Amino acid sequence: MSNEYKLIGKDFVPPDITGKVTGKAKYAEDxxxxxxxxxxxxxxxxxxxxxxxxxxxxxxxxxxxxxxxxxxxxxxxxxxxxxxxxxxxxxxxxxxxxxxxxxxxxxxxxxxxxxxxxxxxPFVTDPLDSLVDGGPNARTEGNAYARSREGSGFQTIKWSQQQVDDFRAGKEPTGDFVSEWSYGDLDNSFAEAELVIEEPFVTIGYAHMSxxxxxxxxxxxxxxxxxxxxxxxxxxxxxxxxxxxxxxxxxxxxxxxxxxxxxxxxxxxxxxxxxxxxxxxxxxxxxxxxxxxxxxxxxGSARVGFQGWIKMGFGADGKITASDVFIIEDIGPNATGGDASSAGGAISMVYDPSAMRFRGLPVLTNTTPRGAQRGPGQNQIAAVMAPIMDKAAKVLGIDRVEIRKINSTNNDTIVYADRRPVTSAYMDEALQQGADMFDWQNRKNQPKKKGKKVRGLGVGQGYHSAGATGFDGLVRLTPDGKLHIHSGVGNLGTYSFASTSRAAAEVLKCDWERCEIHRGNTENHLPWSSYQAGSVTIFSHTRTNYVAAMDALDKMKRIAAQTMGGEPGDYDIDGQRVFLIEDPAQGMSYGAIAARAIQLGGDYSGAVYPDDIHEITQRAVQNIAGSGLIGVAKDNLHQEGVIPGLAVAFCEIELDLETGKYDILDYVGIAECGTVIHPKGLAQQMKGGAVWGMGMAGLERHVYDPQNGLPANIGYHQCGIPTYLDVPSVTKTDAVNIADPQNPFGARGIGEPAMGCSVAALQSAISDALDGHIFGRTPISPDMVVNHVMGRDQSFLPLQTNNF
Amino acid sequence: MDIATYKDDVWGQEVLNGVSWDLLWLVIVLAFIFIAGHAIYETTRKRAQKPSSKGARVNRHEAIDRLFHWVMAGSVFVLLITGIFPIIGLNFAWLEIHWIAGIILTIVVVFHILRSFTQDLSSMALGPSDLKEALDETVKPGKYSPAQKSMHMVVSILTLLVIGSGLIMFLQIETPWWERPNSLSEATLGLVFFVHGISTLGLIGVICLHIYFGLRPEKLFYTRSMIKGWISREELNAHHDQQRWNPDETT
Amino acid sequence: MASFDVMPEVQLFQPAELDDALKLADELGSDGWLLGGGQDTYGWLKDRAKQPRAMIDLNGIEALQGIRKTDDGMEIGAATILRDIIRNEDINRDYSLLSQAASRVASPQIRNVGTLGGNLSQDTRCWYYRRGLDCYRAGGNICYADGPQSMNREHAVIGASRCVAVSPSDTATALLALDATMVAENTEGQRVLAAEDFFVGPNTHITQMTALKPGEILSAIRIPKKWASQRFYWEKVADRDVWDFALVSIAVSMAMDGNKIADSRFVCGGVACTPHRLTNVEQAVRGRTLSNESADAVAPLASEGCKPLNYNHFKLPLMENLVRRAMRG
Structure with a gap:
């Protein structure tokens, strides 16, 4: 596609906005x-x-x-x-x-x-309480659940008290686990490392809070x-x-x-x-x-909690040689998780260790059922990794941004256990852009302590794979000259159903005012679409709308050739017309083309459609067949390798050593998601993700009374979502904006990394303010800071979870 | 009027919460009806002449036993005041006084039980003969009358229940020696509260009667004996069978 | 387990005169529910954890509204909303401690409807109790928040007796530090209680937070001149900066004699079932100047006598630090 887009990369007013600001938008209970x-x-x-x-x-x-x-x-x-x-x-x-x-x-x-x-x-609210010998099982069938392609099922896994105690003490876990993957020569890579850092960690789960x-x-x-x-x-x-x-x-x-x-x-x-x-x-x-x-x-579902141990090896040059991670994941009562392995994948992607091992142990608890929550696994590990990277930088005498750049994902990075390529990646550029925008070099030279307040600078990185393929696109040109874009994309508030629909309008050079999006109701004849999760929508549905529009374009040219003579290739489009390239005055309006398509029938009108489209799309086409020119296709465009959505964040905090509270003074978030499709939509994603990350870093967590299995957090207030005064008044965002070769518009998704970089940056900043102290825990609450500063023990057991 | 109150436990299942304190008024009213009835009956009854307290004296209660009685009485009163007043709306910081008094009561009761083994247990033992004795006015009792033995029996049972349940409750609160354990199931805890409450109510009833009888003119000499230790030889002769109880004379 | 979350049948009275409200309160007794801003009402009623027969809406009673100057200071009607207190010039000039405290209550939306009387009389926020569990405070025989594994980060470190809940009111600490008095009225007349006597602890009143009796209405809060325009210090530490209750807060009034403290009130919130006066600190600061040395000298006294639970020992250094900050000048 051309770089001279009319719609892509431009702001617009999504059609659902009016309803939302006037209160007329209808939700299920209306x-x-x-x-x-x-x-x-x-x-x-x-x-x-x-x-x-x-x-x-x-x-x-x-x-x-x-x-x-x-x-x-x-x-x-x-x-x-x-x-x-x-x-x-x-x-x-x-x-x-x-x-x-x-x-x-x-x-x-x-x-x-x-x-x-x-x-x-018997019931249990902390995986370690179930894991220890004699501990209760959350289900009568067992206390762990393995899901794999080879087979899924309950297991009963117990560790000795000594093994649990050693794990709590920060030692490498020696108990059983259920899944493992690795690549490279781990032992050698650690042996070659100049610096090895081992840290235990906990990330407490918390509600989705819809x-x-x-x-x-x-x-x-x-x-x-x-x-x-x-x-x-x-x-x-x-x-x-x-x-x-x-x-x-x-x-x-x-x-x-x-x-x-x-x-x-x-x-x-x-x-x-x-x-x-x-x-x-x-x-x-x-x-x-x-x-x-x-x-x-x-x-209403909750993020999976982690209790883990990680070992990282660094060369003298800051390059990560090896990573070994063990994660016990709290998969609730319904064994819904998978975050841990995703976390391992994120380490592989973001930090690119030469050798890596992941071991996972999903343990059932009688707590809120777990589900994927924005960056499931990737964002927990982003929070864990940020202070560890900072520690390595400090020990090795490397700038904290620089050590991340040294290990940054790029177009040549090979990731995951199956060593796959990436479609494209520009983490280095993102870090540089963020550092410049944040004025990192200058800020890091500013004095740190002012009375009982201390400044902390943080940098964080977020990642999630950001695209899926194989879904369908469906567009329809009607005799009134309107382009109808049928979208099976859900409206979860990100405007992506609208911004991806503009891909079809872009291809067909159609004025946005003459486009109508059909969505939100099966009876609006909607195609098979992706899941509005995993940051896939932008990548997936710019592609589906592209292929549907290309199908329509092909049909429009064929109709023009059939009606006015010549070959389809002799025709082009613009101004809602199909015209002869050699004599633009000769042409047909989109309305006329649509009317002609109805007359011609066959694949033009949707009476015939590709047989590789999903049954849902087939029914949609059947229902609208004969009402205009139908463009319909499955996204069979080339795709190989992992499609990364990447983001970085920088923040500065002022932490009060006497109260444990901090103010976030400044925040910069940079998206690395290929071409920007909808700037305001992207900015909102980056800002919303930033707020969410700030909540995860310092406020939100599940709390369960372990004696009675009671959840403490069953309301907005108790759940501690950040408020207006808990986040910076200005959140600056921007994007690298380099096109990805595997999307017709160069776009990749960004939703999840937008949050991961934030939680990581804030954890990094808190650690920086406290001279590199690693709490190894999210969230870090004021009481933890006060206890640390005053040299007091924390209230909880090491690695305890679902607690204050 | 309910006997017990119920609540939902932490998991919403209905369990005992304790006694219904509405019963307090019932107990008090019943006790006073009995007292009033008894008082009226006694005034209409022809009574033998009251024996003189003058003359020779015999020992009825040793000092240590009298001390026990009054310490026990004192602690029971403190326990009742601290336990009952807040329930009827007279609020003050009662809990510590209550459990301290409870410990004192427990100690003196344990002492009393241990000491009783050195004493003539049979004098207080309630047997079938007591029933006959109670119904036959011509038969005089030994040291204690069937009514006194009955009172002692009832008070003993209620006190042991109230102490037993009280000790369990004591173990469930925070004290200088331990933290709250929250170790009992709520159903069990409710049962303990119920036993403590119902035995307290029983004690209130019998204590009302005990005090009443202790203050009745014809029984006042027993109260005096619990203060001073002695009764007169004449009182002994009038009320007791010396074949069965022949105490030493005292000065 | 029903979550309810829907209003049950309940009568609503909207008297225009205080006398009518007092009569209603008297008739209804403990079956009546006094309705101020409703922020500590509707949750209870919708959850059916409290089941009054009728609500008496106090908002339409003029006598309960307004901020008035009196011979001995100020009088604030109990139904005055917090926003009006925050914006009142006289309070801001003479008793800024109160306006500062009021401005940290909950959120702007809640302060727009929440009343001073309601803020003072609100029930504790212990999450076990708020869950509707039949604990001591609800008439049961157990405290769920004070077990070996209980989650009690927000609970009391001092003054607990069976129940370990804390007073959540921000304005209460400020008013205690201002030696305010509370006017409680019923059909038989009125009584004036010192703020210290108005808030009651579990050792005496395990099911109440205030000394108000059934049938009584808190009609006004009086602030004496004693502390007008004196030196104040207010700080609240909460997890969030809006819509949160204090982990620990402090309200301090100081009468200065030159550069020395002649008299003072130090009151901590979030540490006990009532606003907690630090009398030992008050004694220790007498005659001292505001300085780092004074701060370090008296701060350790702040947590004397405290006994933390499983998850709240951080409150002890926090109390000390807040005293330290108040003393630095």
Whole structure:
């Protein structure tokens, strides 16, 4: 594509903005249907147990109560998978039953009369407590769960007290683990190292904190289940939802116009989204389940926590020779994780050690189910690595930015255990751009201490793979001359559904005002799309819209040639016209082309379509066939190697040694995500990611009472999300903006690294302010700083997790 | 009126919380109804002439036993005041005084039990013959009447219950010697609270009667004996069978 | 487990006169709920952890509103919102300790509706208690926050008795340091309580935070002239700078005699169930100047008698550091 884009790289007003600022945007709970009733859930008060009896007699007799749904009414699942409703709850808040009534108040009045007897089972909230010999298992089937291509299953893994004690003391773990990968000659690489650093670490998990709880409303019409849900993705959500509802994908309609945040917790269909469907079927009325804030904290997913040990080898020149990492990951009750191996992958990508080993041990706990959260694994390890890199720089006498540049990912970097290339990478350039913008050299020479306050400078790096392929694009030109871009991309608040749609308009040189995006409802005929997670959307859907638009372009030229003579190659487009290159006055408007396509039928009108497109796209095409010129294609563009999304951040803090508090004085974030598609959207991603990273670095964490399995954080206040005054008033961002060769527009994704670089930079800055002290823990709270400065022990055990 | 109160435990399952303190008023009312009834009955009853306290004296309670009694009485009063007043809305910092008094009570009760083995246990033992004795006005008791033995028995059981449950509760609070262990299940803790509460209520009832009888004119000499140690020979003759209890004379 | 999160049936009275409110409060007794800004009301009611029969909305009563100068200082109506206190010129001039404290309460949105009376009377934020558990404070027989494994970073380091919760009020510490008095009224009349007597601890009142009895309404807060325009120091350390409760806070009033401290009040928040006066520090600073030496000399006294729980021993050095900062001048 040309560098002279009309739309790509330019700001625009995404079509959903007006609704969001006026309050007119509709979310799942804003919808009503005739005869609709409300449902509320009864959830487990126990961290692990077995329901022995349920008495709903009184509730059922109450006026206004319409029905009760229990585990017997929904499909049974096999542990550790999450059920819609369960009789063997494995965490506090695990849904047991639901009541439907004319009003929510009646639901809750009825709920107060429900008697559920539960036999308690052993439970655990800290993986190390389960791992130690004689410790409780979170599931009766075992305490660890391995997922691999070779097979998945429960295991029971125990370490001796001595092994746990040694691990807590910072020694290399010697207990069993379940997964391992490596490359290079680890022993030799460590032997060659000038400096070896070993550090234990903890990153405590915490809630996804979606502002919109996972509310859903459902009803059935002629065998089709209509679900108004809250989902990150649109089309990608469908097959899973259909599977959970026990119907075919074609028999489900998902309406999700706006989503109040998902952050990884609403990627694909989640069980509770299917509850209203089952309930509606049972009672024959539309049902809306509005999940409460408290329940959202119980079941709304959380970041995986790490307890680990890392050993890094550095050459005298600062080059990382070897990395050995062992991670116990807290995978909650449903064995949802995988963050640890991703963390290993991130080490490989960002720090490029010549040899590396990863060992992982996923341990079950009776805490909130875990799920991918922005940079799952990559961001935890970014936080861990930043102070370690700083320590190495200090010992080796190298500038802290320089040591990162020495190890920076570039176009020749080979990553991961399977030693794959990258599509392109410019970490060095990002670091330099950030250092210049932040004025690193000058700042680092400023005096550090002023009374009881001390300045700290931090630099952090973030990474996540940022692209996926194989999804479909669908565009349609109608006789009124409009370009309709059908997008199965979910609207999770990043505007990516809109910015990627502009790729089609760019290809077809169509004025943005003459484009209409169709999205948010299966009945808007949406193609098969990616999952709006893993930072893939920008890369994936600029490609899908590109291939669909190219298909349309090809058809437009063929129609022009067919109608006006000559070959398709004789024609070009501009100004909403297809014209003869040799005589631009001769041409057809887009409207005329579309009308002609309808007349011609066949692949022009969508009556015929490629057979490699997904069944969801096929149905969409079938439904709009004959309404215009159809451009539809699967993204079969060339793609090989890892598609990196990279980001760096610099920050300066002023830390108060007497209170343990710090102010973030300045922050610079640089994205390395190929071509910038939507500058304001990117800036928002970088700023939002920065705030999130600041929360992870200093505020957010799960806290569980281990004696009773109780979660302390079940509300916004307790969860400690950063507020306006906890973040810098100005967050500066920019991008490297060098095109990636494997995207037609040069774009890669950025969502997740935007946060990873922030948490890393802040951890680095805190460490710098405290003369290089490594807490080895997120978050670092004021009490930890005070205790450290005053030479007092910390309150918690080394490597303890889910604690204050 | 409930006997017990219930609460949800940490996992929302219903467990005992303790006794229902509404019963306090019931106990007090019942005790006073009994007292009033008894007082009326006694005033209508023909009574033998009160024996003189003059003349020779015999030893009824040794000093150490009297000391025990009054220390126990004092600690029980402190325990009742510190335990009950906050419940009825008279707030003050009661907990430390309560457990200190509880320890004192425990010590003196243990002392009393140990000492009792050196004493004539049978004089306080309640047996089938006591029932007969109680019903036959012509039979005089030994050192203690069936009513006194019954009172002692009831007080002993209630005191042991209140001490036993109190000690368990004591182990569950923070003291200078240990931290809160939170080691009992809430159901067990509720049961302990219930036992402590119900035995306290029982004690309040019997203490009301004990005081009442102790202050009744015809029994006042027993109270005096608990203060001064002696009763008169005449009182002994009037109320006791010297075949069964023949104490030494004292000055 | 129901999470409720929906308002139950509850009556709402909106009296316009204090007398009517007092009558209602008297009639309803413990079944009544006094409604100020509602920030410590709706959560309780929606969770059904508290189940009053009726709410008495105090916001429409003029007698409970406003900031007035009196012969002996100032009087603030209990239903005065915190924003008005923060913006009041007289308070900012004479009792800036209070406006500083009020300005750190919660968030601007909450300060726009939250009242001074409500801030003072609010219940503790112990997360176990707020969960609706039947602990001592809720009439049960156990403290979940004070077990061997309890998560009690935010709890008391002094003055605990079975319950280890702390007073969350920011304005309470300031008012104690200003020797304020609280006017409590009921149908029989009014009583005026010293701030120190208004806040009650678990050793005497385990289910209450204030000495207010059922049927009583806090009508006004009086601040004597004694500390007007004296030297003040206020600081709150919380995890977050908005919408958070103090880990430890300090409110200090100092009457200076030349460059020496003639009299003072040092009050810590977030460390005990009531605002905690550091009387030993007050005695020790008498006659001292504000200096680093004084600061270092008296600071260790701040944590005397404290007994930390599992996760809150950091409060001890924090208390000392805050005293140190107040003394540096």
């Amino acid at each position: 919808f009503r249907a005739d005869g609709m009733v409300f449902a509320r859930m009864y959830t487990s008060p126990m961290a692990h147990g077995k329901v022995t009896s349920i008495n709903t007699e009184q509730a059922e007799a109450m006026e206004g109560v319409v029905g009760i749904l229990t585990a017997e009414d929904v499909p049974e699942v096999t542990a550790p998978d999450a059920a819609i409703l369960t009789n063997t709850p494995a965490y506090i808040g695990d849904p047991i039953l639901a009541i439907a009534a004319e009003t929510e108040q009646i639901c809750e009045d009825a709920m107060a009369t429900i008697e559920v007897e539960i036999e308690p089972l 502002m919109e709880p996972r509310t859903a409303m459902a009803y059935w019409q002629n065998g089709t289940c209509y679900v108004h849900g809250s989902s990150q993705s649109q089309s990608y959500f469908m097959p899973g939802l259909a599977r959970m509802l026990g119907v075919e994908t074609k028999d489900v309609v998902l309406i999700s116009e706006n989503t109040g945040g998902g952050f990884g917790s609403k990627i694909g269909a989640y069980p509770i989204a299917a509850l209203p469907g089952y309930f509606s079927k049972k009672i024959g009325r539309p049902v809306q389940l509005r999940v409460t804030r408290e329940q959202e904290y119980y079941m």
